[in-house]
Amino acid sequence: MYLGELTWKEVESALKETKSVILPCGSTEEHGYHLPLATDALIAEELARRVSSRRKIFVAPAVNYGVCRSTAPFAGTLTLRFQTMNALIEDICESLYRHGFRNIIILPGHLGSAQVAAIEVAAQSLLKRFDDLNIALVIIPELLTDLEDVIEDREDKHAGEVETSMMLVLRPELVRVDEAVCEHPRFPEGIVARNPRDYMRSGVMGDATLATKKKGEIIIERLVERICEIIDRVERG
Template sequence: MRLQHATWQEVEAYLQRETGIIVPIGSTEQHGPNGLVGTDAICPETIAWELGERYGVLVAPTQNLGMAQHHLAFPGTVSLRPSTLIAVLRDTVTSLSRHGFTHIFFLNGHGGNIGTMSAAFAEIYGERSLGYGPQPATELHLTTSNWFAGPRVRELAESLYGDAEGTHATASEVALSWCARPEAVKQVDMSPRIAPRGSAQCDADEFRRRFPDGRMGSDPSLASVEHGQRFLEAGVADAWEAYRAFTQAG
């Protein structure tokens, strides 16, 4: 069930039986020679939509823009400042909480979002604790689950790609994005086959000097649609397990 495809009456009825919601969040940034710019949003969105279909959980619109400043030397990347993303997340949570959502589960597809999301949660909880503005009438629980870090996904990536998985423009995320968008499959020779490794803690120009084609330690030419289907199943299993544990614990 997708929030943007529901009427307000349907959302109101949903809240009578369940107060959890999944918010996919990612980024719009380069993903090497054969990866889509939208990969980090497409991957969690695809898993979340499948969860909605299978289990009837409500899925919010995807937050497609994230923390991607270090990719800005590559055309197509769009990045938010940390303060902007914090404000967007705060307003998103405040809106959902107002309607009675108590458990907001962010399914994340971009490692660069993690620190800022933690800061956003701290800001939200701080405002509630310090009594700024009208006091909320409902409880509030927030969490982040990174689809790419789930145990089933990690085990599958290790078995398929080993050290060639890498840390950015990975074979697993390219495969999952191709599963969602098979018309976008691109066969590209990688040179070198496995990209250089290193840190992304730098500005955009330095990042492109370190990683000329945008990859970090990966060989995404190993990806396939069939692999993507397997990652979808693994990602759904990981995310559903995490979501149920989150909603049942609070």
């Protein structure tokens, strides 16, 4: 059930059947030469859609902006301040709670450390204020640790093997396969980089050339299965 496609009466009625909702969080952020700026949002929304076909759950409109630090200098990347992202997530989730939602599954496609921290701080604040609210924060890489026989690049972080493989399944027409590269940037240890572009050329942090549609199918299926398991645990309390 897509929240944005329902009327308020339909939402009110459907809340009698389920009080669970997925909040996809993406970004508008560079993803190398070969993937679109909307990659994180497209992945998060599609995962949510597939999960909703297996579980009775609402899917909220995606948050398509995030905290982007190392990628901010690349053209087209639109970044929020930590405080803005934190307040945005807290306000959205509080609104959902006020309308009767009690199980919120936050599904970020963008997993920069500042982004995740902003969401976690918001979640902690909400849980302190609302005793009957349950929140799950899905961290995609943590759900893929048993796919070592599928994912070859152990240093895959951004716009590399995993995301490119998923996009080859979800939106293949948006993947510029011939532009995929391998790049593992090395940022200065212990020093905050003034300009991250001094340390990476393409914006890729991984090996996008290893991506295949078959890998993408396996990765997506595993993620959908694991997210469904998370929903089941949250709903059981």
